[in-house]
Amino acid sequence: MQTIVAVVGGTGAEGSGLAARFAQAGVRVRIGSRKQTARSIGEQATGHTNADAAAEAGIVILTVPLSAQVETLKSIRGSFAPGAILVDATVPLEVAIGGRVSRILTLWDGSAAQQAARLLPGVPVVAAFHALSAEALGNLDHPLDCDALICGDSAEAKASVAQLAALIPGVRAIDAGPLDNARLLESAAALLISLNLRHKVKESGMRFTGVPKA
Amino acid sequence: MQTIVAVVGGTGAEGSGLAARFAQAGVRVRIGSRKQTARSIGEQATGHTNADAAAEAGIVILTVPLSAQVETLKSIRGSFAPGAILVDATVPLEVAIGGRVSRILTLWDGSAAQQAARLLPGVPVVAAFHALSAEALGNLDHPLDCDALICGDSAEAKASVAQLAALIPGVRAIDAGPLDNARLLESAAALLISLNLRHKVKESGMRFTGVPKA
Numbered sequence: 234m235q236t237i238v239a240v241v242g243g244t245g246a247e248g249s250g251l252a253a254r255f256a257q258a259g260v261r262v263r264i265g266s267r268k269q270t271a272r273s274i275g276e277q278a279t280g281h282t283n284a285d286a287a288a289e290a291g292i293v294i295l296t297v298p299l300s301a302q303v304e305t306l307k308s309i310r311g312s313f314a315p316g317a318i319l320v321d322a323t324v325p326l327e328v329a330i331g332g333r334v335s336r337i338l339t340l341w342d343g344s345a346a347q348q349a350a351r352l353l354p355g356v357p358v359v360a361a362f363h364a365l366s367a368e369a370l371g372n373l374d375h376p377l378d379c380d381a382l383i384c385g386d387s388a389e390a391k392a393s394v395a396q397l398a399a400l401i402p403g404v405r406a407i408d409a410g411p412l413d414n415a416r417l418l419e420s421a422a423a424l425l426i427s428l429n430l431r432h433k434v435k436e437s438g439m440r441f442t443g444v445p446k447a
Numbered sequence: 448m449q450t451i452v453a454v455v456g457g458t459g460a461e462g463s464g465l466a467a468r469f470a471q472a473g474v475r476v477r478i479g480s481r482k483q484t485a486r487s488i489g490e491q492a493t494g495h496t497n498a499d500a501a502a503e504a505g506i507v508i509l510t511v512p513l514s515a516q517v518e519t520l521k522s523i524r525g526s527f528a529p530g531a532i533l534v535d536a537t538v539p540l541e542v543a544i545g546g547r548v549s550r551i552l553t554l555w556d557g558s559a560a561q562q563a564a565r566l567l568p569g570v571p572v573v574a575a576f577h578a579l580s581a582e583a584l585g586n587l588d589h590p591l592d593c594d595a596l597i598c599g600d601s602a603e604a605k606a607s608v609a610q611l612a613a614l615i616p617g618v619r620a621i622d623a624g625p626l627d628n629a630r631l632l633e634s635a636a637a638l639l640i641s642l643n644l645r646h647k648v649k650e651s652g653m654r655f656t657g658v659p660k661a
Contacts, residue, residue: 326511376579382638409638416634417478417640420634421638424628424631425625428621428623428655436656438657439656440656441652441653442651443651443652444646444648445646
């Protein structure tokens with residue numbers, strides 16, 4: 234049986250894009266929203282509150298701004314099914330404190346993903362999907378042109394997320410090591426935002442050369 | 448007249464690789480060494496002490512470990528020709544304090560390149576070449592498969608370095624913004640080292656998709 238995926242914060246650009254791509258690949262997706270039930274997009278992707286979205290999922294993907302990460306995790310952590318994985322895609326952008334979208338903050342835990350892991354003891358946390366352009370994800374008729382780096386301390390959880398990532402056309406999943414490497418992935422996402430701004434594009438991405446698949 | 452390039456710390460793997468590639472492209476290269484005169488490699492690439500190497504160059508490339516960066520800059524800063532550019536390729540790896548090669552330190556100035564700029568007032572500093580694999584550079588018969596991100600506060604200096612980078616077969620230069628973005632490039636280099644270790648390869652690289660040339 235295929236894993237059910239919840240996208241918490243699934244009404245934002247990044248979350249909607251991921252939800253639409255996974256639904257397109259035949260995955261059952263539960264879209265979570267902050268204040269009310271999110272809009273369903275077809276039978277495959279149904280709308281819920283964040284906590285309800287998470288409750289029946291095997292993989293819960295968090296796609297919220299840094300300013301909402303802690304609060305959202307606290308609001309859903311009681312709803313995780315046994316064995317469910319959290320995929321944190323938070324980029325600790327300075328914009329959370331009124332700064333720039335192309336700069337990151339240094340968090341006490343080292344990275345947003347490690348902060349998530351601290352808040353969810355016992356839940357395998359994987360850092361992934363930071364670098365997939367929301368614009369490119371939303372453009373359902375075109376494959377992406379980028380790799381998905383995946384960090385985490387559970388090899389099994391990483392493998393599940395790698396499998397999920399590879400369902401998006403054009404995406405190659407790459408194992409990028411333990412969860413404390415997430416800060417490097419979060420930095421790389423800020424670098425892409427910076428390139429987008431500088432070059433007036435919206436879909437910059439990264440391909441890694443000389444590295445085998447996950 | 449073509450700019451003369453000095454590679455300070457040019458006897459290390461990264462420095463030698465860059466020196467050999469530029470010499471191959473017809474650039475006059477001055478290879479600098481820490482304690483004595485570096486070995487010349489043909490007419491095109493001559494050996495010197497670090498200070499002598501820098502003295503006659505239009506572009507001085509620094510390729511030393513973090514532990515040697517400050518001392519080396521202090522030893523050569525009196526030798527810069529008027530208008531000469533410093534290209535800093537230092538990655539602030541934790542190994543400098545006995546830690547790991549796949550982790551970086553947070554420096555007071557924000558990045559190794561900004562630290563270099565503080566030590567060289569009046570010299571345009573450009574951050575570049577962190578992510579070019581020494582192994583791949585040294586393999587002169589094969590083109591590289593990666594992009595060279597370039598940060599700096601002087602558009603003119605960045606353009607000169609972009610021109611130089613593009614002389615290496617397979618390398619595309621990309622403008623990555625102001626010098627304070629260098630921390631993102633330094634992080635990305637640590638990410639590549641981490642991928643090399645994890646996947647037991649030596650030539651991982653990055654290509655950016657959806658971004659035009661510098």
